[in-house]
Amino acid sequence: MIQASICTIGDEILIGQVVDTNSSNISLVLNExxxxxxxxxxxxxxxxxxxxxxxxxxxxxxxxxxxxxxGPTKDDITKNxxxxxxxxxxxxxxxxxxxxxxxLLSARGLDILDINIAQASVPDTCEVIPNHLGTAxxxxxxxxxxxxxxxxxxxxxxxxxxxxxxxxxxxxxxIKSHNSLSDIYHRTLMTYGVAESxxxxxxxxxxxxxxxxxxxxxxxxxxxxxRLRLSIYGGRKEDAVKRIDTxxxxxxxxxxxxxxxxxxxxxxSCIGRILAENGKTLAxxxxxxxxxxxxxxxSIAGSSAYFLGSxxxxxxxxxxxxxxxxxxxxxxxxxxSSECVAAMAEGVRKLTGSDYSVATSGxxxxxxxxxxxxxxxxxxxxxxEKGTETFSAVFKSNRKRNIERxxxxxxxxxxxxxxxxxx
Amino acid sequence: MIQASICTIGDEILIGQVVDTNSSNISLVLNExxxxxxxxxxxxxxxxxxxxxxxxxxxxxxxxxxxxxxGPTKDDITKNxxxxxxxxxxxxxxxxxxxxxxxLLSARGLDILDINIAQASVPDTCEVIPNHLGTAxxxxxxxxxxxxxxxxxxxxxxxxxxxxxxxxxxxxxxIKSHNSLSDIYHRTLMTYGVAESxxxxxxxxxxxxxxxxxxxxxxxxxxxxxRLRLSIYGGRKEDAVKRIDTxxxxxxxxxxxxxxxxxxxxxxSCIGRILAENGKTLAxxxxxxxxxxxxxxxSIAGSSAYFLGSxxxxxxxxxxxxxxxxxxxxxxxxxxSSECVAAMAEGVRKLTGSDYSVATSGxxxxxxxxxxxxxxxxxxxxxxEKGTETFSAVFKSNRKRNIERxxxxxxxxxxxxxxxxxx
Numbered sequence: 104m105i106q107a108s109i110c111t112i113g114d115e116i117l118i119g120q121v122v123d124t125n126s127s128n129i130s131l132v133l134n135e136x137x138x139x140x141x142x143x144x145x146x147x148x149x150x151x152x153x154x155x156x157x158x159x160x161x162x163x164x165x166x167x168x169x170x171x172x173x174g175p176t177k178d179d180i181t182k183n184x185x186x187x188x189x190x191x192x193x194x195x196x197x198x199x200x201x202x203x204x205x206x207l208l209s210a211r212g213l214d215i216l217d218i219n220i221a222q223a224s225v226p227d228t229c230e231v232i233p234n235h236l237g238t239a240x241x242x243x244x245x246x247x248x249x250x251x252x253x254x255x256x257x258x259x260x261x262x263x264x265x266x267x268x269x270x271x272x273x274x275x276x277x278i279k280s281h282n283s284l285s286d287i288y289h290r291t292l293m294t295y296g297v298a299e300s301x302x303x304x305x306x307x308x309x310x311x312x313x314x315x316x317x318x319x320x321x322x323x324x325x326x327x328x329x330r331l332r333l334s335i336y337g338g339r340k341e342d343a344v345k346r347i348d349t350x351x352x353x354x355x356x357x358x359x360x361x362x363x364x365x366x367x368x369x370x371x372s373c374i375g376r377i378l379a380e381n382g383k384t385l386a387x388x389x390x391x392x393x394x395x396x397x398x399x400x401x402s403i404a405g406s407s408a409y410f411l412g413s414x415x416x417x418x419x420x421x422x423x424x425x426x427x428x429x430x431x432x433x434x435x436x437x438x439x440s441s442e443c444v445a446a447m448a449e450g451v452r453k454l455t456g457s458d459y460s461v462a463t464s465g466x467x468x469x470x471x472x473x474x475x476x477x478x479x480x481x482x483x484x485x486x487x488e489k490g491t492e493t494f495s496a497v498f499k500s501n502r503k504r505n506i507e508r509x510x511x512x513x514x515x516x517x518x519x520x521x522x523x524x525x526x
Numbered sequence: 527m528i529q530a531s532i533c534t535i536g537d538e539i540l541i542g543q544v545v546d547t548n549s550s551n552i553s554l555v556l557n558e559x560x561x562x563x564x565x566x567x568x569x570x571x572x573x574x575x576x577x578x579x580x581x582x583x584x585x586x587x588x589x590x591x592x593x594x595x596x597g598p599t600k601d602d603i604t605k606n607x608x609x610x611x612x613x614x615x616x617x618x619x620x621x622x623x624x625x626x627x628x629x630l631l632s633a634r635g636l637d638i639l640d641i642n643i644a645q646a647s648v649p650d651t652c653e654v655i656p657n658h659l660g661t662a663x664x665x666x667x668x669x670x671x672x673x674x675x676x677x678x679x680x681x682x683x684x685x686x687x688x689x690x691x692x693x694x695x696x697x698x699x700x701i702k703s704h705n706s707l708s709d710i711y712h713r714t715l716m717t718y719g720v721a722e723s724x725x726x727x728x729x730x731x732x733x734x735x736x737x738x739x740x741x742x743x744x745x746x747x748x749x750x751x752x753r754l755r756l757s758i759y760g761g762r763k764e765d766a767v768k769r770i771d772t773x774x775x776x777x778x779x780x781x782x783x784x785x786x787x788x789x790x791x792x793x794x795s796c797i798g799r800i801l802a803e804n805g806k807t808l809a810x811x812x813x814x815x816x817x818x819x820x821x822x823x824x825s826i827a828g829s830s831a832y833f834l835g836s837x838x839x840x841x842x843x844x845x846x847x848x849x850x851x852x853x854x855x856x857x858x859x860x861x862x863s864s865e866c867v868a869a870m871a872e873g874v875r876k877l878t879g880s881d882y883s884v885a886t887s888g889x890x891x892x893x894x895x896x897x898x899x900x901x902x903x904x905x906x907x908x909x910x911e912k913g914t915e916t917f918s919a920v921f922k923s924n925r926k927r928n929i930e931r932x933x934x935x936x937x938x939x940x941x942x943x944x945x946x947x948x949x
Contacts, residue, residue: 131542393824394817401816
């Protein structure tokens with residue numbers, strides 16, 4: 104198996120100023136094409152350290168992917184280190200990157216300085232892949248067997264996360280065209296509401312009976328649930344697709360509506376798609392989630408087509424005055440109750456005229472709980488013209504995580520209701 | 527200077543399933559006490575790799591901090607590797623950790639299995655610091671000069687982020703008691719609204735005139751602004767505090783209300799503090815930010831004391847019907863206008879009875895812009911009984927980042943208004 108190492112360069116990572124997300128994004132993509140990531144390293148902007156570390160990683164791996172250390176002010180250290188490492192004695196200017204630099208800066212109304220022009224200058228030992236999203240070019244250094252005992256390739260990417268991510272399709276193409284990777288086919292299923300360990304138990308028999316060349320990966324995320332990825336290594340594409348289809352069909356029989364999507368999806372994008380397809384609208388009424396559900400829904404581009412709005416009713420006076428929750432409900436059952444979230448969900452539908460609504464009321468903590476209504480308790484209401492249902496759940500985490508779980512659990516109940524009524 | 531290396535162990539990091547945040551949190555704390563982090567490495571759950579990498583890091587550094595690889599199912603690999611590395615031939619049970627394991631599991635209503643009990647068993651070459659937040663103990667291995675050419679200490683921490691963070695005070699105490707670190711005193715100032723490079727230009731003269739033993743660090747964050755940390759190395763504490771006070775006073779003269787706090791703070795916690803101290807209340811009316819401001823405000827524990835609620839008016843019908851924005855304003859000036867956010871801010875104050883309000887309307891993108899009102903434009907309104915003001919700004923990022931910037935810019939205008947009127 105082709106083996107890779109990822110190396111991020113930058114003092115800002117070592118002093119804890121920046122969390123390195125590039126390594127994780129790169130390794131996700133490499134794993135998808137069947138390249139194993141053996142190690143990730145972060146080092147500072149130090150020429151000796153850069154040369155020493157990269158030499159070692161090139162000796163131990165087929166591919167080394169470097170990010171960072173290429174900003175206009177730091178340029179020299181990394182580029183000179185790569186020049187020395189690759190035995191370059193001269194620099195060349197990449198005209199394509201120079202044009203991109205001119206275009207990017209003039210679009211921002213900025214003057215082009217010498218340090219900007221210098222970014223298009225690279226060691227003459229590398230191939231350049233233009234970076235259309237930023238000023239620093241992507242550099243590819245190929246080393247023959249004489250150097251590290253085996254063929255090795257070093258890719259140098261910009262450190263800005265969205266530029267690094269933008270470079271990955273080109274890197275993947277280059278890796279594929281220079282290595283004989285076995286074909287891998289993937290299918291993704293998004294699930295919500297069952298923890299990884301419980302999910303594994305539910306599908307244990309099915310998983311154990313998978314053929315040897317199929318592999319199942321669990322990728323859990325507190326907000327989007329557990330992503331299941333079924334992969335098949337090698338073989339003809341049509342056969343692989345057919346075989347994966349068969350296995351997925353059995354899996355869907357077991358999991359039912361625990362599965363919410365067969366794409367790489369989130370609960371809010373899935374809800375948005377169903378609503379948009381059916382021309383239906385949504386509103387939310389939030390207490391303990393404080394606007395988090397509304398913010399998740401509107402994080403999706405185009406959500407204005409189906410999302411009307413939301414009321415965060417943190418004070419009881421807003422629950423009664425704006426959402427029309429009867430005062431008697433609050434005095435009799437409390438604001439954190441099935442009755443209250445039902446009235447909130449119905450109230451916001453009436454207020455906005457939406458087809459669907461979701462409401463939350465709970466105790467995020469750290470204070471405010473009681474024996475009967477502990478910290479971590481949430482009531483959720485979902486409503487449509489077909490009726491209103493309520494649910495409760497208890498989570499035992501800190502305030503931030505509790506609010507996140509409240510919101511994603513509410514989105515999941517909404518998703519199930521919408522899917523059942525509209526499909 | 528004492529030098530450290532941070533090493534995270536776990537296949538889940540190498541396949542990109544989990545983003546490593548422990549390294550960043552640990553390095554922040556180490557930097558604060560004057561320990562330099564030279565390298566961060568992530569490796570898989572592989573005994574040979576663990577021993578090889580840790581040996582190298584112990585050879586090159588005074589301190590090595592390891593996180594992860596200690597879950598009940600993976601336990602053996604890391605612990606056996608650490609036993610081998612430290613020349614241990616027997617394990618011992620730490621009774622304090624065993625008691626914690628019993629308490630934690632019974633509180634969750636779980637049976638105690640053999641694999642749980644095994645977590646309290648550690649190589650007899652280590653000292654144990656009990657982990658009160660989880661089942662895996664913190665292990666400290668001390669190596670003498672004969673082994674790596676200098677004294678070296680390895681700390682093994684659990685991988686669960688909140689357990690790792692929870693262990694850091696004990697680790698810091700241990701490092702301080704075993705090393706002669708020079709004393710460092712820090713002061714933090716939170717700023718918002720001026721980019722790092724522009725801020726550096728504003729305070730260039732002041733910074734250049736700082737005495738040699740004082741150091742200024744810029745820690746930028748898109749949501750909370752640029753944090754400035756002024757540190758002084760060595761000397762008597764009273765002198766250091768007095769000298770820092772003097773420098774901070776000059777800095778405040780230059781920056782004025784760009785500084786929003788002298789604590790490690792966020793805009794929303796700062797706003798909450800001022801409101802609570804003055805017994806004033808707040809409501810928000812959001813269009814483009816979709817509930818993000820409301821969610822930030824309510825992320826603060828105790829926010830129900832001053833936050834009444836919010837209306838996300840995504841559809842114009844909610845702007846007019848719920849917030850009472852006159853239809854004429856929308857038809858004449860558009861929903862993204864000074865007039866509209868002023869009416870939204872005043873409308874939500876009237877609706878909820880709050881003392882203060884903030885409103886947003888803008889174009890987050892990717893679609894929807896025009897030459898006159900481009901993608902990235904936001905209008906912000908802030909209102910109190912003393913009057914309503916509006917502001918506009920343009921950001922050029924993707925939808926997610928634009929929404930974040932809209933929200934934090936709005937919070938900053940609100941913060942300035944509240945601070946001016948209440949202090």
